[in-house]
Amino acid sequence: MLGLKVLAMAVVLSLACSSVTAAVSYDGKSIVINGRRKILVSGSIHYPRSTPEMWPELIQKAKDGGLDVIQTYVFWNGHEPSPGNYNFEGRYDLVKFIKVVQRAGLYVHLRIGPYVCAEWNFGGFPVWLKYVPGMEFRTDNQPFKVAMQRFVEKIVSLMKSENLFEPQGGPIIMSQIENEYGPVEWEIGAPGKAYTAWAAKMAVGTDTGVPWIMCKQETAPDPIIDTCNGFYCEGFRPNKPDKPKMWTEAWTGWYTQFGGPPPRRPAEDLAFAVARFVQNNGSFFNYYMYHGGTNFDRSAGRFVATSYDYDAPIDEYGLLNEPKWGHLRDLHKAIKQCEPALVSSNPAVAWPGKNQEVHVFETKSGRCAAFLSNYDPNSSTKLTFRNVEYDLPPWSISILPDCKTAVYNTATVQSKSSSAKMVPVIDRLNWQSYGEETPSADDRDTLVMEGLWEQINVTRDSSDYLWYLTDVNVGSGEGFLKNGQLPTLTVMSAGHALHVFVNGKLSGTEYGSLDNPKLTFNGGVNLKPGINKISLLSVSVGLANVGTHYERWNTGVLGPVTLKGLDEGTRDLTKQRWSYKAGLKGESLNLDAPRRSTSVEWTEGSLLAQKQPLTWYKTTFNAPDGNDPLALDMISMGKGEVWINGQSIGRHWPGYIAKGSCGECNYAGTFNEKKCQTGCGQPSQRWYHVPRAWLKPSGNVLVVFEEWGGDPSKISVVKRTF
Ligand SMILES: *[C@@H]1O[C@H](CO)[C@@H](O)[C@H](O)[C@H]1NC(C)=O
Ligand SMILES: *[C@@H]1O[C@H](CO)[C@@H](O)[C@H](O)[C@H]1NC(C)=O
Ligand SMILES: *[C@@H]1O[C@H](CO)[C@@H](O)[C@H](O)[C@H]1NC(C)=O
Secondary structure, eight states: OHHHHHHHHHHHHHHHHHHHHOOEEEOSSOEEETTEEEOEEEEEEOGGGSOTTTHHHHHHHHHHTTOSEEEEEOOHHHHOSBTTBOOOSGGGOHHHHHHHHHHTTOEEEEEEESOOOTTBGGGGOOHHHHTSTTOOTTSSOHHHHHHHHHHHHHHHHHHHHTTOBGGGTOSEEEEEESSSOHHHHHHHOHHHHHHHHHHHHHHHHTOOSSOEEEETOTTOOTTOEEEEEESOOTTOOOSSTTSOEEEEEEESSOOOBTTSOOBOOOHHHHHHHHHHHHHTTEEEEEEEEEEOOBOOTTOBOTTBOSBOOTTOSBOTTSOBOTTHHHHHHHHHHHHHHHHHHHHTOOOEEEOOSTTEEEEEEEOTTSOEEEEEEEOOSSOOEEEEETTEEEEEOSSEEEEETTSSOOOEETTOOOSOOOOOEEEEEEOOOOOEEEEOOOOOTTOTTOEEEESOOOHHHHHTTSOSEEEEEEEEEEOTTOSSOBTTBOOEEEEEESSSEEEEEETTEEEEEEEOOSSOOOEEEEEEOOOOSEEEEEEEEEEOOSOOOOSTTGGGOOOSEEEEEEEEEETTEEEEOTTSEEEEEESOHHHHTTTTOTTTOOOOOOEEGGGSOOSOSSEEEEEEEOOOSSSOOEEEEOTTOOSEEEEETTEEEEEEOTTSBOOSOOOOOOOTTTOOTTTSBOOTTSBSOOEEEEOGGGOOSSOEEEEEEESSOOOGGGOEEEEEEO
């Protein structure tokens, strides 16, 4: 009760103040809040990538790390799963998330988009949007503009109704319209230009009282601020001198793709990049990501792993990723000590020696801050500044908030490395299994059509799975070994993975990759005289989230599909009659959701399926004691999806072994994202986050659907601990 009263008073007070002074604007130097220029330290935390129970602690850790602002995208497909049906519950409770940030005393940068990229399914667009007649994404297209405006206005009015914009006493100091549109506009020309002008006008017209930005968009129309995204942004210049220099995405690492190793970015290089940005007039920088989190359920973009750890300062599980978190906290302290000088002067730049650079911010009132740089990636240097000699390690910047004392150097890490480990806590689970059946073309509940259809057109992404079913009739004496060879079935697919069954038996599995989602199955098949059942299970692994007109990209078996080596020669199956079945039988029986599931006969003990493809596994377990974050070690499994108490923790695919150019990660001036990877030859993702909030003390139901046929007896529950 007391807490409530205090809160109510705080609201009254802030409203009272806001009516007089609250306002957000900008000038050529920085964002200006209530008349004061600010150096703003920001970090991305995407609300659906963690649970509401995790939010307060994540935000507190961000605050302790020296952040002023939390930046998030708004995820349209999470909020409007079908046209006009909105969802702002649970992980999608945007208002609650913003209020948690507000309560911590931090600001919000709200990137409404609604295109967000974000390695998120379909770049954040609902799949139904593609099927609105006449639809073309992100261009001068009337159906698109109507839908986009409706969603943007929906979000803005929701924020207004909760008094969340800064002039209303709320924490939102900035918004974003579109996302990295500059390169698309450049590519498509006139319709792109018209769309940019429209989007800018529409956004400004919503009258939020706070500035709008467009990232990676040199053509951003006034008053919208164009901003930089990248590993380094010191050379960026806003498109007008009266706009501040802002970095909306300072990449703290990179995302993991299935098939690739988890990328790493050294804390030293990140700190160097930020200090270099600030000494070159930068006044806002945002870590993308500050907490990356998890792509729960099927929210990941195409071939994006379930973990979205990003090597961010707070790891996927909400623990500090040291030394990165601490090294950046120290950087922020040093920058904040310089703030009075940074916001009220322009730097004087000098080059006292080879590879040496000095930036001095000095005000008439006697404030002085200096940044000393050594750009030599190999050697340390002695730099003399105002008659004092400073030692600078290779590729580093020292910060002197009083122009005398070096309080921080970007290459000198004081924080200790974290020693977080995955420790098994439950490694004996009692499994039951249920075999997913292979349907055939004459099953009753299939859709019969001529030729091959695009997968998402049929499933509308209600499932990763679509069966393509057909019959092949061969005469007696056909389909057997001919000159020592079986007939060859060739299946060309637009992606992303494929299991080929002939007469109910698995003939093979193929899958693509992020760089090349397409695949071809080519294999000898054992046919029998008469009718043979060809059952192709096509699997999507997230929808594309980036690329010009990615809404036109296809998924699934589009052919050709041919059978070679019959008496007649090659038979083309592409245009014949196919039957379609969207989703798995187990999905239609709700085997993933124990409360709703139809009862089926699960087998166990000696009858438990052993390494069978297309198998459902189920077990129960009690929540491990304590508060350590939990995960599943899925090393013994292949590919599929995992649910805890009916909630999907995401796709598992430890069978996808990381290929890549894992090399020595040398930050000193040679930072190379491709080299900074660890774990080549290992599964791209072995551990899968199980949110504590999804567990009950006992009797938690864990369900795994396994496509390849792993060994569930080796799955264990692990805790992440120091
Ligand atoms: C900082 O901004 C001022 C004013 O726009 C400009 O004259 C100066 O060249 C900039 N300095 C650096 C180092 O970017
Ligand atoms: C630093 O060392 C690397 C590798 O030895 C070399 O290729 C590079 O040219 C050196 N850079 C400078 C600026 O000396
Ligand atoms: C998608 O479905 C429509 C009917 O709903 C059909 O006319 C069209 O040919 C399909 N497109 C593809 C690429 O399969």
